[in-house]
Amino acid sequence: MRTHGWAGTRPTSDAEAVDRILDAARAAIDRGLEPGIADIARALGVSRQTVYRYFPGTDALLAAAAERAAGDFVDTLAHDLAGITDPATAVIEGIARTLERLPHEPQVALLMTPSRRVGLAAGVTSSVARDFGRSILDRFDVDWAAAGFDDEAREELIEMMLRTLQSFIIDPGDPPRDGAELRRYLRHWVGPALEAGRR
Numbered sequence: 001m002r003t004h005g006w007a008g009t010r011p012t013s014d015a016e017a018v019d020r021i022l023d024a025a026r027a028a029i030d031r032g033l034e035p036g037i038a039d040i041a042r043a044l045g046v047s048r049q050t051v052y053r054y055f056p057g058t059d060a061l062l063a064a065a066a067e068r069a070a071g072d073f074v075d076t077l078a079h080d081l082a083g084i085t086d087p088a089t090a091v092i093e094g095i096a097r098t099l100e101r102l103p104h105e106p107q108v109a110l111l112m113t114p115s116r117r118v119g120l121a122a123g124v125t126s127s128v129a130r131d132f133g134r135s136i137l138d139r140f141d142v143d144w145a146a147a148g149f150d151d152e153a154r155e156e157l158i159e160m161m162l163r164t165l166q167s168f169i170i171d172p173g174d175p176p177r178d179g180a181e182l183r184r185y186l187r188h189w190v191g192p193a194l195e196a197g198r199r
Contacts, residue, residue: 007045018054018064020044025065029106029114037061062110063128068134069107077101078139090140092186095161098136099168100146100178108132109169131156148198157197164190 011017025041028035036058041048050194055061077097102109137144137158144154164186177185 006175014054019053021051021061022065022068025061026069026107029062029065029110032106034062066106066110067128067132069105070135073101073105073108074132074135074139077136081140083141085141085143087142087144087149088187088191090142091157091161091194092183092190094136094140095164095168095186095190096182099182100164116141129162130155130158133162136161150199153199157194160190160193160197 006020010137011020021040021044025035028039028043033039035043036047037051037055040061041051046053051061055064077094080097081090081093084093137154149157
């Protein structure tokens with residue numbers, strides 16, 4: 001482990017170094033910034049090479065920050081939706097609540113928000129984004145197999161959810177739909193798509 005710098009307080013392990021790098025990234029993202037390797041190195045008092053030792057580039061760093069935040073996000077969402085067993089209701093409420101929470105979750109929003117420096121949102125169907133969608137679907141109290149969704153149908157459902165979320169994030173509408181109106185719209189248009197997806 002390289003220990004040069006670290007603003008006088010060296011990490012005791014590689015795991016601690018990664019945590020401190022991700023903490024610095026989170027702090028920058030929470031301030032509305034889209035940090036690069038140089039920004040994080042400067043914040044930690046280390047060289048860029050030190051940060052590169054743990055992350056090969058900005059995309060990898062921001063993806064790791066997003067994935068780290070996604071765990072807490074999914075835990076809260078699963079708690080909020082506990083007991084919903086109907087597939088359409090679970091997906092509609094999951095999309096609506098995700099849209100309502102993303103403005104307060106800038107690290108998670110990196111997974112689906114267009115960015116001039118990060119290719120994550122452009123790849124809303126990237127493995128990182130799909131893992132996020134899969135983790136949401138897996139935490140729903142829905143018996144997907146009994147509801148007629150095999151593995152292939154579930155993967156397509158994840159893609160549809162991610163594309164729907166990205167569309168609302170890019171263009172919320174004028175005026176934006178929220179609350180009951182957002183849910184009515186999703187039930188009218190997304191609900192039939194779920195029925196069609198059953199196998």
